[in-house]
Amino acid sequence: MARAVSTRRKTIATVAAWLVALVIFFPILYTVITSFKTEPEAIAGISLIPSGTFENYVEVQSQRDYFKPFMNSVAIAVGSTLIALLIAVPAAWSMAFSPTRRTKDILMWMLSTKMMPAVGVLVPMYLIFRDTGLLDTRLGLTMVLTLVNLPIVVWMLYTYFREIPGEILEAARMDGASLWNEIVHVLTPMAIPGIASTMLLNIILAWNESFWTIRLTAANAAPLTAFIASFSSPQGLFWAKLSAASTLAIAPILIMGWFSQRQLVRGLTFGAVK
């Protein structure tokens, strides 16, 4: 018999869920509210009602061009995601469908690179970038973000591919499909939901990455993370303007996340239960 859940318990659970969601979302909400306040209002203390001014947005745009870092963010996030997928699809395919005794070790080794503090390799990375002329270039940042997120992309795709029955790929082989046709016509279309959610998650991760993007760029390739950071000036912090800049930086990814949330949740929980 299914467990009976009373309406009261359902109500309590719903209210609790909304409260938790609100607590998690509050910093973003407060950033948006603050962006509509004047600077004196912003430092005056906690208040949820702004005066509704747009002057911060106007000033942010007049001080620094928003469009250039936005385009940099798009290029770096999308570019690094596409390159990571190109490398990760065949890698995950071979690990999922032709595993060896070492496959699990390789996966763990790839993931272990994520455990290393990035700051530990900052100096050598900086020197390499400087000497190869990659500093402050979109190409350089795209390469770094591809490598930073590659382990997660391989892991996610591996979990997806493992769910695809091997017999279907064998059927394709019997039907005369070459390896290329097998991947293009059978595996990839079946894995599209998985590839899509991996892609979305990776774009979000790359969009939000700030350690490397701030340190390896100056004016040319600086994405939106560096755009926000540039508002912390020696003259002090201008909370309202900083909030407006932050809102502008996170808005695109927030909107994308909102429209793709079903896909994302499926991606993050995929493989949790068989």
Place this chain on the structure above:
Amino acid sequence: MGSIRLNKVSKSFGTTAVIPEIDLEIEDGEFVVFVGPSGCGKSTLLRLIAGLEDASGGTISIDGRDVTGAPPARRGLAMVFQSYALYPHMSVYNNIAFPLKMAGEDKAAIDRKVRAAAGTLNLTGYLDRRPGQLSGGQRQRVAIGRAIVRQPKAFLFDEPLSNLDAALRGNMRLEISELHHQLKTTMIYVTHDQIEAMTMADKIVVLNAGNIEQVGSPLELYRNPRNLFVAGFIGSPRMNLIEGAEAEKLGARTIGVRPEHLKLSTTEGRWKGTVGVAEHLGSDTFLHVHVDGVGQLTARADGEIVLDHGATVHLTPDPDRLHKFDANGKAF
């Protein structure tokens, strides 16, 4: 043409030998069934022929051409899988058309062949549907359609009916047999169900622990099982195997008699026993009889017979249908 020859074919996974060494000849146009209990290596043998597994030793040739190292696509065989293995993202039409597209045939030819195959298999009304919108039997038909459309040298079936319910299984069994009569193409069919083996095969290959126990027509295997394993595996209900004094009287270690070859009487006979369970099937009644000094025997009786639990019966084996086995389990 589709004659297949296995010469000393072996397969090991690591140090475990799944198939020690097998020689087998399959003639063009034959319907061959590999039958055996689970884990006997029948599916592995089929996958070796398909090219989905690499042989550890020996050679496999199709129509005289050595294909041991050839990939599945180059062997000219088609396979129907237990799980159907349809492409879920393609329509029925595209599923059936897939092997033709891979072979690079032109659109008009593909269309003609797909529609012809769909017509043969009563799938014409379902061509636009996805596999997920079909019933189990229809999915199995699509899998067969995908196999027949490319006119392979031989069809390989890997327990294709085991996911279907009993009634549908019976229908599909007939349809596959009918298809074999129409196409006259070699078919190799793997099953653990000896009824499928008996009803469909021209030739049955009984496998046990990777070894071929016996090869022959269904009736040959039924009438003259070469050893205890085949005797026990072919026939339903299974053959009664009796050891001890009764067997020694006939100079054998074990004697075997099928339930249908035991004569039943309520008054006199060779073995006197007590009825345990009586299974009434309508057409037949299977009596499970306990005989002192012999053991539990199954006897087939007329469907109309009424014998209750505890009734006394006499059983007499048909002397012409008695099988004798030596200490190694071999028939003599």
